[in-house]
Amino acid sequence: MSNHFQFLEDKRIDSLAKANAIQNYHKAWNAFRKVHEAGVPKFHRKSYAWRYQTNCQYPKQKTARLDNGTVCFEDRKHIVVPKLGRLRIKGAQQRLLDRQDETRIGTVTISKDAADRFFLSLQLGSDTPFVSKLSRTNRQIGIDLNTENFLTASDGRTIANPRYYRTIKGKLAKAQRTLSRRQRRAKKEQRSLRESKNYQKQRLLVAKIHARVFDRRRDFLQRTSTALIKNQDLVVAEELRSKNLLKNHALAMSISDVGWRSFLGMLSYKADLYDRQFITVSPKNTTQTCHDCGFVMGSNGTEKLTLADREWICPQCHVHHIRDYNAALNILEKGLQKQQKAQSKS
Known part of the structure; x- marks a missing residue:
């Protein structure tokens, strides 16, 4: 693949990210052959939102913990990720970091949404349950x-029903009309939308309104x-x-x-x-x-x-x-x- 796409040879790209992309590609085709419902697998269209996956490895460790892999926690506010280095995060739960049992970090997903917010998702594994069993309620x-x-x-x-979308529908419609005007103006002036500062500023505002509705509903x-x-x-x-x-x-x-x-x-x-x-x-x-x-x-x-x-x-x-x-x-x-x-x- 690197022979066809030279940018993939860039040393700043995580090799495991490429391996995960290839693996996901094969999984998509295998699922299509089994199910035949969602149509032929296609590449994601270009978007302001993106994500990639990497993996935590324990090359010389006898035990797997949250602080000794290639992806590891330094403290509650910082985590180390291959190629990205030391990242400041909003905060991990202290009860997770205090676990004395062996806890392995598996797949790591780094993503950015349309509102320019970054997220880090960790797949964790352990022989000890992360939550304790609840007593029966007989209900x-x-x-x-x-x-x-x-x-x-x-x-x-x-x-x-809180109806989050309806409560913000008017504000969203007004913001989208402004976005459409700026899009038409940029096209009329033959400017790229990605280079139009006014368009990008308004696009980000619309994306943040959508994100607010999504977060409240979730x-x-x-x-x-x-x-x-x-x-x-x-x-x-x-x-x-x-x-x-x-x-x-x-x-x-x-x-x-x-x-x-x-x-x-x-x-x-x-x-x-x-x-x-x-x-x-x-x-x-x-x-x-x-x-x-x-x-x-x-x-x-x-x-x-x-x-x-x-x-x-x-x-x-x-x-x-x-x-x-x-x-x-x-x-x-x-x-x-x-x-x-x-x-x-x-």
Whole structure:
């Protein structure tokens, strides 16, 4: 590869970064051959955001620790990375640096986002768990994700949707209009956008607004998912088909803003981390089914519930239902049935 691209022979480039890029290239093609869903692998387009990966090595060390590899912590505020040297970081958790057990640093990812913020991500490995096991709570919960609020739980609790994007939508639109004007002016004057200082200044402002929304949403999702996993032995949610939901243009912005897919991903890995159980079930008829008698709306000549029907009365048992709470109960019941089937097979 270096024969075709001379810049790769630059001694300032980490050799392990090139090795990781080649490895990721082969992984992409292997995944394509197995799955055939996402299309032919392509190179990332040129962007203001970038990242690369390297690896920590322990060439002459008998034990692997956080302070004796090619990537190592000097103290809580400084880390050494090959080719980049000594970097000042915002701060590592002291409880991590105080670990007396053998802790190996594996893959290291250095990245920069569109808002010109730099990040360092470390893959750590150890025979000793990084978190202690939690005691059993003997509680299970089903959650219904919806656009009316963020979620409704089977115990009756609701968590409001913070709608971070909507709160900043006006400011973002104004900043984007200014960015478009500066882009048109730069093109009219035949100036490169990367060399246009006014354009770059405004681009950075727009990127920072997006980053602020992303950070606030991620913090909310992290806190909510951690609380659910720590306080329940079993969490059940619907399988999401976000791609189909986004086709509804009336709801597309609300669905994108809420971050359901990221939330379910957090629940999944945190359940493994804290030795809890997280189950997803089919969403079929969870909203339309009466939890008390099992009657399904849309059958026996009845009409199906629409998104406008927030409350309804079962035509068979005449029980009054709050739409999302009833759905959460049905989701929990489906999850318990799925759990029992899995246990009986094992």
